[in-house]
Amino acid sequence: MPQTIASPATSELLIKKSRFLAYLHPVPDRAAAQAIVARLRAEHPAAAHVCWALLAGGQSAAVDDGEPGGTAGRPMLDVLRHQDLDGVLAAVVRYYGGVKLGAGGLVRAYTDAVAQALLTAQKVAIVRYAELRCSLPYALEGVLRRELAAAGAQLLEVAHGQDVTLAFRLADSAAPALVARLNEAAGGQLAWRADCESS
Template identity: 75%
Template structure:
């Protein structure tokens, strides 16, 4: 079963005068990951490298950010894979200390920075969710909200217009049962939206 992280976890290593600041955190996709990396670059303008690895379904990627090819991003990605993680970004900010580490030293430093951060991370089973939207008359809003709460669905946007439109997400494995209950309780008055 794939795992994700409850909250970001950090590490800091000093290896032959170079400082490696590692972080692992849950992210939904590559776009969010790249925004985090951009913030790290802006927050650490004196850093020599901001390397990262992302495991997020079909959006997996690794970036060495100027380190010799295959010495940073790929090894970081392998650490995430070995831990059976999904939807996780690993970043390592390196401040160069003036001593070259060689390819093997770089691989060890970057993998150790990620592994140390993962030691302090709380891992949770990854539950896939399905995003849904429906519209109901005002008289059925209370029933719909109760059913969503009972199913453990996460309520999103609610729009009050001629009728009430609700967006929500629910665990993949609970979606079919919830939609069947809502269709039955709505007695034909509930409309599913794209």
């Protein structure tokens, strides 16, 4: 199950006089990630590199920022993928210490910096939700409300007209079982509305 982080996390590594400052941030998209990277650049004007990787809602990025190709952004992205994270920016600010680390050394340094920060990060499961809407006779409203409560669904809206229309939200993974239970409990008197969406 994909996870994100609850709040920002940091770590610092010193390798052959170079400082690697890792910053992890929960982000919704690339624009938010780029804003954080711009802020890090402004906060660290003397840094040699601000490399970053992003996984957020189907968007990904791996930026080496002047380091040899594939030695910074890609290894950091691999750490995020390996941890099954989404909605996370990993950025590493490097202050060059005068000693070259070589391609293998850079890959290890950027990987380790992000991995160290992840050790302190609180991970939380990402739950996708479905919003459903149905109409039913007044006599079945109580039954439906009890089923929704038992399933942990959140009631969003109730409208009383010729029938009762209810809109509710619950975890995507729980929706098919609840729909089946509701259809069975209502004995075919439940009408599902098409204006549903997943989020």
